[in-house]
Amino acid sequence: MRVTDLTLTTFKWRSPQWRTGTNVFGKPVNLGIVTITTDEGLEGHSFLGSSRQGADEFTKQLIDYLKPIVVGADPTDTGALWEKMWKLRRNVTPRPIGSVDVALWDLAGKIANMPIFRMLGACRTQVPAYASSAYIETPEGYGEEVLKFKDMGWKAYKAHPHGVEKEDIEICKAMRKAVGDDYILMLDASWRYPYEAATRIGRAIEELGFYWYEDPLIEEDMTSYEKLREKLDIPIMATEYAPGGLYGMAPWVMHRATDILRGDVAICGGITPLIRLCHMADAFRMKCEIHHGGNSLLNAANLHVTMAVPNCEFYEVFPCSGANKYGLVEDIEVDSNGMVTIPEKPGLGYEIDWDLVEKDKVEVIK
Numbered sequence: 001m002r003v004t005d006l007t008l009t010t011f012k013w014r015s016p017q018w019r020t021g022t023n024v025f026g027k028p029v030n031l032g033i034v035t036i037t038t039d040e041g042l043e044g045h046s047f048l049g050s051s052r053q054g055a056d057e058f059t060k061q062l063i064d065y066l067k068p069i070v071v072g073a074d075p076t077d078t079g080a081l082w083e084k085m086w087k088l089r090r091n092v093t094p095r096p097i098g099s100v101d102v103a104l105w106d107l108a109g110k111i112a113n114m115p116i117f118r119m120l121g122a123c124r125t126q127v128p129a130y131a132s133s134a135y136i137e138t139p140e141g142y143g144e145e146v147l148k149f150k151d152m153g154w155k156a157y158k159a160h161p162h163g164v165e166k167e168d169i170e171i172c173k174a175m176r177k178a179v180g181d182d183y184i185l186m187l188d189a190s191w192r193y194p195y196e197a198a199t200r201i202g203r204a205i206e207e208l209g210f211y212w213y214e215d216p217l218i219e220e221d222m223t224s225y226e227k228l229r230e231k232l233d234i235p236i237m238a239t240e241y242a243p244g245g246l247y248g249m250a251p252w253v254m255h256r257a258t259d260i261l262r263g264d265v266a267i268c269g270g271i272t273p274l275i276r277l278c279h280m281a282d283a284f285r286m287k288c289e290i291h292h293g294g295n296s297l298l299n300a301a302n303l304h305v306t307m308a309v310p311n312c313e314f315y316e317v318f319p320c321s322g323a324n325k326y327g328l329v330e331d332i333e334v335d336s337n338g339m340v341t342i343p344e345k346p347g348l349g350y351e352i353d354w355d356l357v358e359k360d361k362v363e364v365i366k
């Protein structure tokens with residue numbers, strides 16, 4: 001079987017505007033569908049773009065650099081094709097590489113008539129979800145939202161707070177007060193604290209019994225991460241956007257600069273490097289907590305990797321309002337026990353809403 005074509009279909013993504021402390025999401029963008037077709041009629045799909053950064057920003061990289069690698073190839077050569085794509089990263093960023101890799105895995109699953117997580121080596125079929133917050137104005141607002149998700153049966157809640165030391169500590173106190181001592185809470189600082197403040201905030205949330213402390217410092221500053229990790233008992237989670245992708249993770253492990261590694265198919269460049277990253281972490285008895293994927297089909301790809309590794313504890317739902325879901329007939333849902341179950345269908349196992357795509361189609365780029 002050979003790949004005969006790779007196209008990008010773009011359609012309008014209308015999403016309400018929302019934000020974290022620093023980033024605004026939900027401006028009108030075009031979401032892209034990467035379609036890989038074969039000489040035997042099977043197709044693989046993935047989405048390209050997020051509600052912050054539409055597919056159009058990646059069109060040239062996709063069509064000029066990645067399409068020539070994939071067309072004519074055996075679509076199940078996912079490892080070899082990923083190596084070729086990754087070597088082009090002077091000209092191509094990880095997101096289009098990730099979307100092509102995910103579409104190839106979707107296709108491989110359809111060829112094998114297996115869900116991707118089973119091809120990768122299934123570890124489980126369910127995972128607990130955590131609610132990952134958007135920006136909320138007041139500490140009480142965060143407290144109310146945690147309580148809402150706890151009452152809905154979700155297992156954990158992570159705040160993206162304001163990025164201001166005193167306000168963030170107040171937010172964390174309000175969250176703990178709202179749900180009591182036993183509920184799992186995390187803080188994601190989105191790289192906004194100077195070292196001294198990061199130390200004080202880390203000690204405060206240790207006392208509040210928080211579960212992990214995510215991205216307190218900028219990721220260029222591995223030295224301060226090493227110092228911070230030595231001072232604090234709470235597990236530190238870093239490397240969400242660490243330079244170098246999979247290959248940039250080795251020094252973080254060797255320097256003991258983080259307790260938990262981080263990755264997803266969009267930022268790492270696909271399922272192929274993400275499963276390798278999780279396995280590397282596992283060899284060091286470290287967790288690799290998988291980040292959200294920025295769109296619904298990449299979230300599904302993340303879910304497949306999550307089910308195929310023993311060392312990712314949670315599935316991230318970001319934002320927990322659901323504003324980042326778009327373009328599928330049925331999206332990933334969290335059940336009343338706070339769990340997400342993966343479908344036992346070939347490939348990614350989620351159906352694109354082609355009626356919606358047809359209605360709001362912008363163009364098909366070949």
Ligand SMILES: [Mg+2]
Nearest residue numbers: 188214215240
């Ligand atoms: Mg984060």
